Amino acid sequence: MTLGGGQAAALAPSPSAAADAPAGGPIGAPIVRLAGVGKRFANGVTALSGLDLTICQGEFVSLLGPSGCGKSTALRILAGLAAPSTGTVEWTRDGNSATSRASHDIGFVFQEPTLMPWAPVFANVWLPLRLKGVSRAAARDAVMDALSLVGLERFVDAYPRELSGGMKMRVSIARALVTQPRILLMDEPFAALDEITRQRLNDDLLSIKARLGTTVVFVTHSVFESTYLSTRIVVMAARPGRILETIDVDAPLPRDQRFRTSVLYNAICEETSRALLAAIATAGDSHL
Ligand code: ADP
DSSP states (O other): OOOOSHHHHHSOOOHHHHHHOOTTOOOOSEEEEEEEEEEEOTTSOEEEEEEEEEEETTOEEEEEOSTTSSHHHHHHHHHTSSOOSEEEEEEEETTEEESSOOGGGEEEEOSSOOOOTTSOHHHHHHHHHHHTTOOHHHHHHHHHHHHHHTTOGGGTTOOGGGSOHHHHHHHHHHHHHTTOOSEEEEESTTTTSOHHHHHHHHHHHHHHHHHHOOEEEEEESOHHHHHHHOSEEEEEETTTTEEEEEEEOOOOSSOOHHHHTSHHHHHHHHHHHHHHHHHHHHTTSOOO
């Protein structure tokens, strides 16, 4: 992954992110707070109950838990794609409360790249800006900067069918970053990729986060991935979906291959694994 180059330098950190959290640095002020959030679907399923979760500027928070524990529902509520049945979602901007986020506050990356197959890479990354009325010409620098961040500026004219799975996911990440969101929400983005591609994308994601100061909330099933990436792991249990345990990952940033083979990494993986097994046990059976 290439992070160098003049175009990448032009994609500056969003002003709020830059002010609150130097690259890979200290955790800043709260930006969104879920308080007592519950979600009951029309079919009677209680996906979430009493969820209290505050996300602070500069954090990398992983939601880890067995299938059905409400990870995606929590992410969708954060994104405004679903409304909570109970509780509140409070956004904070410049220290002040806001009942809703600004539309550009969020970038969302789905498990599938969800690219438009008929459109080249440029048009796929331009899409969020185009929906805001930004012309192709006006969007060009931002699109090229986002593609440069994920190392794909040379593929600007390629079609999705010409790209590998990892490259498609990079385009999806560039599309999420093109609006310079304060918070990047990622729903198991690397689950379908092979192990080597997944590790490379993990490293690239940490580099991008350090460079832009973006806050990340990341849904995963993987103990190893959550330990490698996170500053905090929120372990959730099902029936109803709730937080069982929170693990602070007090390992220095930046992280690299040495961290993956360190005693500290192994110790945190062990702790996280134990918490995940406890979460599975509370449901009485395995959903993995
Ligand atoms: P996870 O992401 O942890 O696998 P989800 O948030 O997708 O869990 O789902 C939590 C629970 O809510 C599951 O039991 C799931 O079947 C249910 N669920 C999710 N979305 C809907 C929906 N739109 N309608 C009804 N039930 C849903």
